[in-house]
Amino acid sequence: MSGLLDSTALGGDQPGRLALSDESSFLYIAVNANKAIRRMDLSNQLPDAHWQLGTTAYGAPYTVANMKAIPNNPRSLAIVRRIPVGITGGDVAIIDNGSIRSNTVPTGPGNYNFLEVSNDGEFLFGMFGIAWDFTRLAVDAFGLTLADITPDVTPTADLRMGDGLVFTALGAILDPNSRKLVKTIPGIISGSLVFYDKMTSRAFYLVPNGTNWLLQQFDGATGFPLGAHPISGVLGTPSSLIRWGPDGVGFRTSSNQLLIVRTTIFPVPPRVDLAVTITDFTSPTELGSNITYTICVSK
Helix, strand or coil, X not given: CCCCCCCCCCCCCCEEEEEECCCCCEEEEEECCCCEEEEEECCCCEEEXXXXXXXXXXXXXXXXXEEEEECCEEEEEEEEEECCCCCCCEEEEEEECCEECCECEECCCCCEEEEEEXXXXXXXXXXXXXXXXXXXXXXXXXXXXXXXXXXXXXXXXXXXXXXXEEEECCCEEEECCCXXXXXXXXXXXXXXXXXXXXXXXXXXXXXXXXXXXXXXXXXXXXXCEEEEEEECCCCCCEEEEEEECCCEEEEEECCCCEEEEECCCCCCCCCCCCEEEEEECCCCCCCCCCCCEEEEEEC
């Protein structure tokens, strides 16, 4: 990596939340200044569409508090809309090419806007408002309907979906179907970040550790610890933890840092030594006739 800027694209005034479609064809950008969402076509790095978020019944414009792309549907987006003044609530909605589906679900007052999408895109999972409730919303052609609310499952925290389970930034592992707590990973404290790596089926947590931070890795099925990597030199509060390359993570901080960390705790796929041999039919062959080759691949 050279660190040089490859290209730029106009994302809008005061860009906020980002969401990437699951096949990486579109990048959705919350444009805070205009209370809108801009969609970028990543094949040419040009704006593809620009939509307003609508207004409440009282005419107040919505802002984006959170948003996630819908799996297998790159032109659809799940969003949590909030009123920018005070904590007067908002709703959760589905947008298709700028058109908001008719059925939305109110979130109530409060500042929690944690949202995740099931692997098949048929449910949204969230922790909204001011309660510790785990909420499931069913997705259909008309929008969203409230499936159920399970109170006091776990303290409210950011959510990440991984292999049928929901991982929270406070170390809780939830079964979204039974709405039960499967396990709590010890030592994951307030202020931690989480992401789930589907390639390795492992959960990664960035945890405050005195004046430094600790990147910890856990088995996604059992919660068993699989390694840790200390990170120093972090200024401010980290956010937006993501996987970077085959052996690294990246995150930003409130002090305008962008940190890219390479670590040995990521599992390395085993190398396979292969030998390839080619043999041909060596008997005399007439001009214009076919020749048979045999290719052998061995370990």
